[in-house]
Amino acid sequence: MNDEQLDRLVDKLGLDRKVRLLTGATTWRTAAEPDLGLRAMVCSDGPAGVRGESWDERRTSALLPSASALGALWDEELLTELGRLLAAEAIRKGVHVVLAPTLNLHRSPLGGRHFECFSEDPELTGRTGAALIRGIQSQGVAATAKHFVANDSETDRLTVDVRVPDRVLREVYLAPFERAVEAGVWLVMAAYNSVNGTTMTASPLLAEVLKAHWGFDGVVVSDWAAVRTTRETARAALDLAMPGPDSPWATSLTDAVRAGEVPEQAVDDKVRRLLRLAARVGALGPHRPRTVPARGHRGHRALLRRTVAAASVLLRNHDDVLPLDPAALSTVAVIGAHAATPRTQGGGSAEVHPTGTVTPLDALRSALRGRARVVHAPGPALDVPPGPVTPDHCTDPRSGAPGVLVRLLDGDGRELHAERRLSGRQPEPTLVAGAHTVEISALLRPHTTGTWTFGVGGFGRMTLRVDDRTLLDDAFPRQTDDPAIVHVTPPLRTARTPLTSLRPVHVVARRELLPGDGRATVLAAGPPAPDVRAALAEAAAAADGADAAIVFVGTTEHSEGEGHDRTSLALDGSYDDLVRAVAAANPRTIAVVNSGGPVELPWRDRVAALLLSWFPGQEAGAGIADVLLGRAEPGGRLPTTWAARLADAPVTGTRPTRGQLPYDEGLHVGYRAWLRTGREPAYWFGHGLGYTRWEYESVDVPPLAAEGSPIALRVHLRNTGPRAGREVVQVYLARPGSTVERPRRWFAGYAAVGAEAGQRVTAEVVVEPRALRHWSTRDQEWRTEPGTYRLLVGRSAGDIRCERPVTVTGAP
Template sequence: MNDEQLDRLVDKLSLDQKVRLLTGATTWRTAAEPDLGLRAMVLSDGPAGVRGESWDERRTSALLPSASALGALWDEELLTELGRLLAAEAIRKGVHVVLAPTLNLHRSPLGGRHFECFSEDPELTGRTGAALVRGIQSQGVAATAKHFVANDSETDRLTVDVRVPDRVLREVYLAPFERAVEAGAWLVMAAYNRVNGTTMTASPLLGEVLKGHWGFDGVVVSDWAAVRATRETARAALDLAMPGPDSPWAGSLTDAVRAGEVPEPAVDDKVRRLLRLAARVGALGPHRPRTVPARAHRGHRALLRRTVAAASVLLRNHDDVLPLDPAALSTLAVIGAHAATPRTQGGGSAEVHPTGTVTPLDALRSALRGRARVVHVPGPALDVPPAPVTPDHCTDPRSGAPGVLVRLLDADGRELHAERRLSGRQLEPTLVAGAHTVEISALLRPTTTGTWTFGVAGFGRMTLRVDERTLLDAAFPRRTDDPAIVHVTPPLRTARTSLTSLRPVHVVARRELLPGDGRATVLAAAPPAPDTRAALAEAAAAAGGADAAVVFVGTTEHSEREGRDRTSLALDGAYDDLVRAVAAANPRTVVVVNSGGPVELPWRDRVAALLLGWFPGQEAGAGIADVLLGRAEPGGRLPTTWAARLADAPVTETRPTRGRLPYDEGLHVGYRAWLRTGREPAFWFGHGLGYTRWDYESVDGPTRATEGSPITLRVRLRNTGPRAGREVVQVYLARPGSTVDRPERWFAGYAAVRAEAGQRVTAEVVVEPRALRHWSTRDQEWRTELGTYRLLVGRSAGDVRCERPVTVTGAP
């Protein structure tokens, strides 16, 4: 639909009708306008999958590996394919807009939302995000580039004022969003935070840069509840305030326009953009049913399984212990709680309920059935709060079926609604008129005698009873406005009581529903923890009696999640002691790390192999088993530098001082900061081993280039290892003697190649003109410094194999 047609539609609307369209009709829907043929559009989180309008464990979704895993792919074709899968899921669930990708950076290793972001590098982040955008929108579903901009940590994220110089903002933090706009993104989400004193929903960056310099013609949507004022945000280039129906715009934008405080042409532009979006996603004009491409569902599990392997990063492989040869195994020890209950996704608004999860333990048992015995030892218990109860050990006290009973009660305790659910974590229990209390109850059959820990989560007055014994009865007021905490991860209150094995108990948790406190309610339980020394001894004994041992370690939902930054990179519980004990018992010890972001690995040189599996999504176990047993190569490369110790990391601060968080490191983020300080990390950006070896034989390219022209390098390399493999050839730039501040070197491009054992192959890497430019604050435009640059070719930011100079001259 062209602009002239859109203008005619806008002219048909009254001011009241226009304003009504600019605030969501519900939490996830926009308003409809039947007279225009405009239907409601449905928006949905998120990067790991498409949840839809409800948070219900019975309505499942395909669960992709975490965004940090996708950042490790370095494969834009595969990313585009994953984008198409997200679009197919959106169509299946009646969703028009997917709130992805997240284009914020891994600025500090302590960032709590690492798992939802791709990389520490703006170029890699931009390319990764753009590929995902292209895939999503190729099916007529809108992608949303978020969170614009500098929303790179969680501490005080609703109010923090990020202080970042103009040049750094342009070259580092805005750069991935510019890539997404060039890829055609139809929405951009304005973040909660401030940048240089102005809240992003009212920021001039929306108009001057996003819509002005970049020519963005789509919709700028607020993060949920990020609009806190009417006039400032409406005068800015924000277009859609979410959620609805209540927002500062809904209540007073019409009055502000009539009072001359907000020009009506600005409102018209917002409506025009919303109508353009509706036309793009099929919500304007004659209704045409959307269908899911058949190929999207036929092979989605295979695609996700392939992605797990492609994103896995082999950090260490001493004496080529990996891949394990199934024919040479009689007993395999699989150790650690994460083997049986892996973390498949990060915690927060991006969570979905997967269609099913393949665990590493189940996948290894299946793959080795009839060949080798798989022995599993969980190891020491993690020092974490109890988890929500599940159908594995609970039944609905009314029906006796696996699960829990959820009831809505009125103020007098009378039942208004009841249903069996599959989880003790109810984020959106069915809301009915007159509901005063949410109750979750279950018959729990203890598997262990001893002191059990129970918990209930939420805000307001809560009670917890076990067989009529009241363990908790108190009021817990809400002290935060963060929607991730109020609606997704409310604090858990715990109490303990003694239980006898196999003697069922009736557990009942209740919480009062108060306006503004959300509906999220959780009933949790945990058995008594085993003795740590005994658990370590059991693990060591299992490892000592096996041909090889695979130890699974990782973070928990309490250490990596939305709404809270991390305070340490150390693994939870006794994981370090577990790895040391197993490695001492078996020299063929492989460790698989199940985390969304960097963790400390103090024992990394003591183990034979070290594999990073990220949060791998629903096909976690299948893909990891493929890698461990050599069915697939670990294809990933690190999108972020990993420190040996937090104390070594050059940039760590996520906590504002008096409301401000200065980005004092400037351009020097990630590997750039490590190079500047001269420190050596545990593993560099770009690192990843694969299952073969490569010789870099030569690099060819021009010695001179004209300003504004691409530079093409041809890198000749040979697979010198024993099997076919994939190599990611990386190119970095350096500018000795530059007249402006520069990183020691910065990432400029890459190309992936595949070759059989012994085969030579040529990688062609194109360095785009943008890689050489810098933002002139004085001139407020991009400049390219003329002179000689060094083109550095290698396997990571810290492993340069060859280089070539190129002199950039002015255009004739």
């Protein structure tokens, strides 16, 4: 639909009807306008899958690996395919707008939402996000580039004022969003935080950079509940305030326009953009049913399984212990709680209920059935709050079916609604008129005698009973406005009571539903923790008698998740002791790290092999087993530098001082900061071993390049290893003697190639003109400095194999 047609539609509306369209009709839906043929558009989190409008464990979703895993792919074709999968899920669930991808950076290893972002590098982040956007929007579903901009940590994220110089903002933090606009993204989400004194929903960056300089013609949507004022946000080029139906715009924007505080033409532009979006996603004009691309459930599972292997990063492989040869195995020890209950996704708004989860333990047992015996030792339990009750150990007290009973009661305790649910975590219980209290109850059959821990999560008045014992009865006032905490992961209050194995108990949690206290309610339970020494001894004994020991370690939702930054990179509990005990018992120990972001690995040189699986999604176990047993190569490369110790990391700050968070490191983020300090990390950006070896033989580079022209490199290399493999050839730039501040080297491009054993292959890498430019704050435009640059070709930011000069000549 062209602009003239959109203008005619806008002209049909009076001011009140225009303004009504600019605030959501519900939490997830935009308003409809039948007279224009405009239907409601449905938005949905999250980047790792498409949840839909309701957070209901009975309405499952395909679960992708985390964004940090996608950043490790270095494979834009696969990313586009995954984007098409997200679009198919959106269409299946009636969703028009997917709130992804997240284009913020891994500025600090302590960032709590690390798993939802792709990389520490703006170029890799931009290319990764653009490929995903192309895949999503190729099916007529809108993608959303978020969170614009500098929303790179969680501490005080609703109010923090990020202080970042203009040049740094342009070259580092805005750069991935510019890539998204070039890819044609249809929405950009304005973040909660402020940048240089102005909240992003009212920032001049929306009009001056995003819309004017870049030519973005889509919709700028607020992060949920980020609009706190009317005049400032409406004048600043924000287009849509979510959620609805309540927002400052809904109550005040009409009056602000009539008072002359907001020009009506600004409102017209917002409506025009909203109508353009509706036309793009099929929500304007005659209704045409959308069809789901015919890949099917089995095809989705195969793609996700392939992605797990492609994103896995092999950090260490001493004496080529991996891949394991199934024919040479008689006993394999699989150790650690994460082997049986892997962490497949990050918590918070990115979370979905998967269609099913393949665990590493189950996948290895299946793959080795009839060949080798698989022994599992869970190791020490983690000292974390209990998780929500599940159908594995509780039943609905009314029907006897697996799950819990959720009831809504009126003020006198009378039942208004009841239903069986599958989990003790209820972010969005069904609400009915007159509901005063939500109750979650279950019959729990303990499998262990001892002191169990129970918990109830939420805000307001809550009680927790086990049979005739009242464990909790108190009011817990809400002390945060963060929607991720209020509506998704409220704090858990716990208490303990002794239970006897196999003797059922009736557990009942109640919470009053008061305005402003959110809807999320959690009923949790956890068994007594085994003795740490005994658990370590059991794990070591299992490893000692095995041909190979595979130990799984990782983070928990309490140490890594939305709404809070980390304070440490250490693994939880006794995981370090577990790995040391297993490695001491078996020299063929393989450690698999199940985390969304960097963690300290003080034992990394004691294990024979070290594999990073990230949060691998629903096909976690299948893809990991494929890698361990050699069915697939670990294809990932690190999108972020990993420190050996937090104390070594050159950039760590996530905590504001007096409301401000200065980005004092400037251009030097990630590997750039490591290079500036001269420190050696545990693993560099771009590192990843694969299952073969490569020799870089020669590089062809033109000696001269004109300003504004791409530079094409041809890198000749040979697979000198024993099997076929994939190599990611990386190109970095350096500018010795530059008249402007530069990083010591910066990432400029890559190409992936594959070859059989012994085969030579040529990688063609194109360095785009944008890689050489810098932002002139004085002139407020991009400049390219003429002179000699160094092109550095290698396997990571710290492993450069060859170097060539190129002279860039000025524009004629």
